[in-house]
Amino acid sequence: MISTREILLEMLMDILERGKYSHLTIKAVLDKYAYLSRSDRAFIRRVCTGCVERCIQLDYLLNQLSTTRTEKMKPVIRTILRMGAYQILFMDKVPDRAACNEAVKLAEKKGFGRLKGFVNGVLRNLSRQKETLAYPDRKESPAFYLSVMYSMPDWIVDMWLAQYGEAKTEQILKGLLEERPLTLRMDEGLSLTEREQLLCEVRAAGIDIEPCVELDYAYRVGHTDAPDTIPGFADGRWMIQDLGSMLITQFAGIREKDTVIDVCGAPGGKAIHAAAKTGREGHVFVRDMTPYKLSLIEENLARTTYRNITPQRMDATVFDEASVETADVLLADLPCSGLGVIGRKPDIKYRIRPEELEEVAALQRKILQTVHPYVKKGGTLLYSTCTLDKKENEENVSFILQKLPFSLDGTRELLPGIDGTDGFFMARFKRI
Numbered sequence: 254m255i256s257t258r259e260i261l262l263e264m265l266m267d268i269l270e271r272g273k274y275s276h277l278t279i280k281a282v283l284d285k286y287a288y289l290s291r292s293d294r295a296f297i298r299r300v301c302t303g304c305v306e307r308c309i310q311l312d313y314l315l316n317q318l319s320t321t322r323t324e325k326m327k328p329v330i331r332t333i334l335r336m337g338a339y340q341i342l343f344m345d346k347v348p349d350r351a352a353c354n355e356a357v358k359l360a361e362k363k364g365f366g367r368l369k370g371f372v373n374g375v376l377r378n379l380s381r382q383k384e385t386l387a388y389p390d391r392k393e394s395p396a397f398y399l400s401v402m403y404s405m406p407d408w409i410v411d412m413w414l415a416q417y418g419e420a421k422t423e424q425i426l427k428g429l430l431e432e433r434p435l436t437l438r439m440d441e442g443l444s445l446t447e448r449e450q451l452l453c454e455v456r457a458a459g460i461d462i463e464p465c466v467e468l469d470y471a472y473r474v475g476h477t478d479a480p481d482t483i484p485g486f487a488d489g490r491w492m493i494q495d496l497g498s499m500l501i502t503q504f505a506g507i508r509e510k511d512t513v514i515d516v517c518g519a520p521g522g523k524a525i526h527a528a529a530k531t532g533r534e535g536h537v538f539v540r541d542m543t544p545y546k547l548s549l550i551e552e553n554l555a556r557t558t559y560r561n562i563t564p565q566r567m568d569a570t571v572f573d574e575a576s577v578e579t580a581d582v583l584l585a586d587l588p589c590s591g592l593g594v595i596g597r598k599p600d601i602k603y604r605i606r607p608e609e610l611e612e613v614a615a616l617q618r619k620i621l622q623t624v625h626p627y628v629k630k631g632g633t634l635l636y637s638t639c640t641l642d643k644k645e646n647e648e649n650v651s652f653i654l655q656k657l658p659f660s661l662d663g664t665r666e667l668l669p670g671i672d673g674t675d676g677f678f679m680a681r682f683k684r685i
Contacts (some may be wrong), residue, residue: 259544260286260358263334264301268600269335270328273602275305304332306430306599308402311338314386318378320373329363335377342383349380350487395419399426408607409592417645421654421671425641427672429596435480437462437491438499438522439470440557441529451491463614468503471496494522497593497639497667497674501586502526504665504679507535507636512583516569516624519546520564521553523584528559531683538576540567569620576627582635585629587617589638589645589673593676596669614644616685618652625657628684634659637679641668658685 258570264282267273279301304311312323315334322330337356340347344669357369365372379386391398396414401408403426418612429517439448455462460483485491503521505532507513515524515537524539530583539562541547550564567573569587590613591601621636628634633657636653638645646666651661659682667677 254595257297258336258355259362261297261300261336262329262363263360264297265304265332266328267485268301268305269308269332269603270411272604273338274595275302276596280443284443290446292617299344300336300339301341304335307339307343308335308603309406310401311335311342311404313388314338314342316377316378318382319375319388319609321371327365327368330365330368332358333359333363333372334375336513337372338379341376341380348487349376351641353377353380354401357679399423403427403430404602405429406602409602413641415670416641421668424670425676426670427666428668429456429599431596431670433596434473436465436496437472437483437500438526439472440490440492442558447454447490450640451485458484459619468499471499481619483657487556489559492522492525492553494526495594495597495675497672497677498522499526500665500667500674501635501677501679502530502584503534503639504663504681505584506581506633506681507531507582512579513537513582513584514576514580514624514627516620516627517541517569517585517587518550518564520549521551521564523586524550524562525553525557526560527560527582528557531561533561535561537562538565539563540565540569542566542568570616570623572623573627573658576624578626578674579628580627580632581629583624584637585621585624586635586637586639587620589613589617589640590642591639593639593667593669593678596675610642614642614649617645617649621649621653621657625659625684628659629683630684633662634682634684635679636682637677639675639677641666641676641678646680652682653680653682659683661685 260282264278267274267278269474279298313340316322332514333356337352340352341349356376357373360372362370389398389401396410400410405426449578457674462472463471480493483491507527509532511531513527513531518524518539519541521539524537528537539550547564547566554562575608590610594601625634654661662681662683667674669676
């Protein structure tokens with residue numbers, strides 16, 4: 254029978270060596286091995302996520318103890334060492350001896366028996382020296398220190414230091430490494446009695462649930478490795494959605510009877526939220542360009558009772574004459590670099606490159622130029638991203654004000670480690 258560490262090794266090879274997405278890999282594996290105990294599943298999730306999140310830090314420390322740098326090691330060996338190092342440094346419940354022994358066994362099982370002494374030596378040295386290992390000198394290079402300490406590529410740290418300063422950047426970096434709470438949006442269409450009944454059902458299932466202060470329909474829940482089994486999820490009374498994502502739709506100021514167009518709407522969370530706000534007499538058109546993304550929207554819609562939502566396969570960069578001046582509110586939550594959601598998708602920070610920020614900002618502007626005529630005179634354009642990058646955020650606000658017929662009606666930025674959410678930026682405009 255395959256062991257949890259063998260499963261982990263293959264997952265981390267997929268993510269760190271083959272470039273697969275961490276959140277999709279974790280979900281697929283936990284679905285495949287659903288028969289494992291809760292503790293085994295939790296171990297797999299914790300070590301996989303931790304190794305990806307802390308990869309820069311782990312490599313920096315391993316390189317102090319190894320005569321061969323991690324980038325020169327065989328991929329299987331460096332992955333095994335990262336797994337062992339993470340357990341030694343960050344998991345008190347796993348004895349260091351066990352982490353070392355299991356790593357040696359795994360190396361041998363994968364055909365690297367001649368390197369088991371190397372694996373054993375590096376990890377045992379790490380265990381002995383973990384309290385005295387050196388980190389970069391913060392005074393000499395704050396950016397390098399923060400990069401290693403919080404496992405963030407140095408170019409992102411440099412960018413955030415320029416945008417936010419050292420203190421706020423460190424708060425953001427800390428926040429991105431904190432455990433991400435599961436947040437749920439309760440269907441706003443429920444009556445007070447139905448809301449109370451739903452909360453009773455969730456608590457009766459042994460799930461801790463607490464309201465979020467900022468929105469009366471937002472809740473945080475305690476740990477569950479199967480959120481789709483939460484009472485009320487299957488019939489659409491709950492949507493899994495970050496608080497920041499909910500705040501974007503709230504910020505748009507959608508009213509009853511409004512017509513809303515969501516131009517890049519997969520997987521549909523904001524569109525369904527908007528449909529609750531428009532009421533049955535309003536309507537939401539939710540669009541995306543690929544069959545896969547449309548299927549995600551339709552999958553979420555299938556769980557709701559809302560019938561005032563129409564999914565449409567449309568490319569936001571292609572002008573649609575029929576949509577001109579039809580929207581009271583246009584939601585432009587556009588493709589972005591995703592730096593604000595690194596806490597949930599940590600592989601983003603290794604995948605994205607500096608030059609891509611310019612490319613994605615150019616795409617955002619192309620979409621904005623294409624879709625802005627869909628807003629009625631006096632209507633609302635809500636521009637939002639899940640990133641922390643001035644090119645995609647503040648500079649695009651300036652672009653809209655300079656190039657498009659809108660006046661600014663307010664902006665808001667949400668920062669990990671400060672606002673208790675993922676990182677989001679939102680700007681609300683009125684059509685002139």
